[in-house]
């Protein structure tokens with residue numbers, strides 16, 4: 155039996171583009187978020203009417219948030235209805251997935267046993283993506299709760315938008331103890347995003363080097379290597 | 387004839403002008419137009435419907451009474467005698483002792499189901515230690531606990547209005563660890579109250595609430611914390627006079643500095659305006675002349691429930707987060723940085739370990755490939 159490594163397509167251009175949109179938006183959100191929490195590295199000069207620093211940075215924050223949320227929703231849609239490959243099952247923490255993920259985890263720390271070759275999202279990644287997405291969803295809800303806190307229930311279409319957001323996010327005020335609590339949670343979750351993103355990047359680099367399956371190229375050009383068994 | 391004379395007298399007197407001034411302010415606070423001012427005046431003057439008001443004091447500093455009595459338009463006398471009928475108010479009534487208690491009983495009996503109760507101060511629910519310990523015994527007036535008094539008086543009231551943060555949500559007495567078990571009146575009695583929080587509350591808001599009741603026969607619509615929407619729908623931050631400096635990124639970083647003199651935004655000095663709902667800038671204190679941020683002090687969020695716990699430290703941006711284990715209070719940033727540090731350290735350990743084992747691993751792969759006959 156011969157083991158051949160073959161280039162296989164795993165990610166469509168759309169999925170890759172969405173990944174990088176989410177990446178850019180996250181970077182922008184973290185940077186602008188840190189600034190909004192403590193405006194330390196820029197301040198307006200001259201008269202108030204001549205500068206608009208804080209407002210602009212907040213605008214970038216909001217736009218990035220909307221870009222991230224929309225990208226997230228589109229990705230969710232693709233996960234269920236992609237014509238190329240639907241991958242929603244792979245990020246669910248089902249018992250089967252958890253078992254496989256645990257095997258990978260052990261392998262990562264002991265290098266004993268063998269790492270199976272996965273074409274699609276491997277179970278370990280699946281679990282981490284699941285957690286990362288939960289963090290992002292928490293960030294989405296607390297963020298919109300803060301955003302809509304300054305918007306009164308006005309009439310018209312804008313009022314519908316405000317009402318929808320209030321309806322969707324007011325529970326965070328109850329859970330985290332009012333706006334101060336929500337703000338703290340939003341700020342703290344930023345660090346969860348940062349550490350989570352770091353671990354994700356490390357993990358992908360490590361896999362690429364260690365398993366020699368060109369994992370990182372999957373998110374760049376859409377292809378990775380797969381061991382394919384060809385008869386005798 | 388005398389009616390006309392009276393009217394002329396009213397119209398030309400300074401008091402009358404002040405009174406109309408009050409009506410105009412109330413109209414503004416309630417978001418009504420100029421046309422409503424005479425209606426408000428009428429409602430206030432309709433003696434037959436002048437509400438009997440019982441003002442109760444619990445755990446508090448009398449700051450809300452002070453604020454109420456500090457209004458000069460209308461004056462105290464007008465407020466107490468003409469505008470409202472305040473039948474019981476421990477601080478300002480002439481009666482004392484048994485006589486005072488009789489007044490209270492009389493007011494309740496005569497206006498059963500029609501009087502308004504204004505509460506000031508929190509109600510303690512904890513039981514003091516010792517043999518004579520009584521539930522709520524940290525506050526007793528005339529041998530009755532605050533809780534008993536509140537229950538007795540509020541039972542037959544048309545409505546209960548809580549002024550100040552203490553009666554609304556417990557105030558400073560309810561701050562952790564809350565030794566007397568202080569809670570707001572609504573929570574203590576399990577009833578719905580209209581809350582006019584702040585420390586102290588702005589009298590225009592409480593009078594406006596009463597006027598709303600007189601004009602329409604109903605209490606104003608409130609938010610989920612029982613605060614009338616006419617006053618508490620907007621955040622301090624969204625009506626702040628320093629907002630342009632916030633948007634411009636111009637912040638005070640030191641008290642007494644050049645920036646402070648220029649009136650820059652107090653965000654970095656711990657202003658809680660972005661988390662606080664109240665109409666301070668529109669209604670203003672001290673005869674509508676000033677308010678904290680106008681005077682150069684950041685908002686401390688005194689109209690929010692539990693503001694002593696959630697808004698402090700007052701002079702810092704909110705950064706405290708409570709870590710559930712061990713009761714340590716750390717800053718969110720610190721916890722976050724430690725987490726991120728742990729992630730980096732974990733990755734480093736993993737990298738060192740696995741890449742040192744690289745050889746072993748590669749050998750194994752070569753072995754395997756040999757076995758498989760490559």
Ligand code: SF4
Nearest residue numbers: 623626651652657659
């Ligand atoms: S002073 Fe406070 S309320 Fe006013 S703009 Fe600055 S942060 Fe907002």
